[in-house]
Amino acid sequence: MSQTTQPGGNDRIIELHWIPVLAGVFVALLAVILTFMLTRAVTPPDAPRAAQFEGLGGDFALTSHDGEVVSLADFRGQVVVIYFGYSFCPDVCPIHLSLLSAALDQMPSQAGRQIQPLFVTIDPARDTPAALAGYVSHFAPGLVGLTGNEAEIAAVASAYAVGYSRTEDPDVGGYLMMHTSAFFIIGRDGQMIDLLRPDLTPTQLAAALRSYL
Numbered sequence: 555m556s557q558t559t560q561p562g563g564n565d566r567i568i569e570l571h572w573i574p575v576l577a578g579v580f581v582a583l584l585a586v587i588l589t590f591m592l593t594r595a596v597t598p599p600d601a602p603r604a605a606q607f608e609g610l611g612g613d614f615a616l617t618s619h620d621g622e623v624v625s626l627a628d629f630r631g632q633v634v635v636i637y638f639g640y641s642f643c644p645d646v647c648p649i650h651l652s653l654l655s656a657a658l659d660q661m662p663s664q665a666g667r668q669i670q671p672l673f674v675t676i677d678p679a680r681d682t683p684a685a686l687a688g689y690v691s692h693f694a695p696g697l698v699g700l701t702g703n704e705a706e707i708a709a710v711a712s713a714y715a716v717g718y719s720r721t722e723d724p725d726v727g728g729y730l731m732m733h734t735s736a737f738f739i740i741g742r743d744g745q746m747i748d749l750l751r752p753d754l755t756p757t758q759l760a761a762a763l764r765s766y767l
């Protein structure tokens with residue numbers, strides 16, 4: 555893929571990329587974990603799993619890679635997997651989207667059709683619908699890329715407790731974005747039901763996705 559690091563300067567780019575990304579992921583996940591701990595403290599252990607994510611997530615309307623307005627509610631009745639990232643991401647996003655694609659690929663087609671993967675950009679300045687259309691075509695066949703204006707993206711990211719920020723980096727001829735990397739799982743009723751770390755194997759992720767159907 556053209557977004558991957560060029561041969562030669564690999565080490566430096568990855569190093570510069572990973573430090574802010576890891577810092578951003580750490581801070582963002584810490585915020586999410588703290589929210590869960592606070593919620594769990596007042597939630598009986600046998601409460602429905604979705605209760606752990608109360609206050610996180612929710613409906614949104616953004617512009618798809620086809621240029622159409624798409625809302626989360628359009629996928630009611632399906633299990634939705636949302637990943638926040640950006641198409642210029644040199645390493646992390648392609649790895650995680652490949653993982654998601656591989657997991658979906660492993661699932662029986664009937665189960666796979668009940669799962670809708672969404673890629674929400676946190677870099678709307680560069681991720682136009684046209685840019686996203688080219689990008690999502692590299693991954694799972696049903697993957698929908700979503701973009702919007704800065705305020706729309708900020709509102710969705712905030713609702714899902716996704717952190718992101720911009721780091722100027724002349725080595726990549728522009729800037730990198732650090733961002734939270736996780737799979738947000740939305741149940742058939744539109745409520746957030748789980749948050750998965752993206753370091754699972756495709757088989758583990760496929761098993762987790764099947765458990766939500």
Ligand code: NI
Binds near residue numbers: 643645646648733
């Ligand atoms: Ni990324």
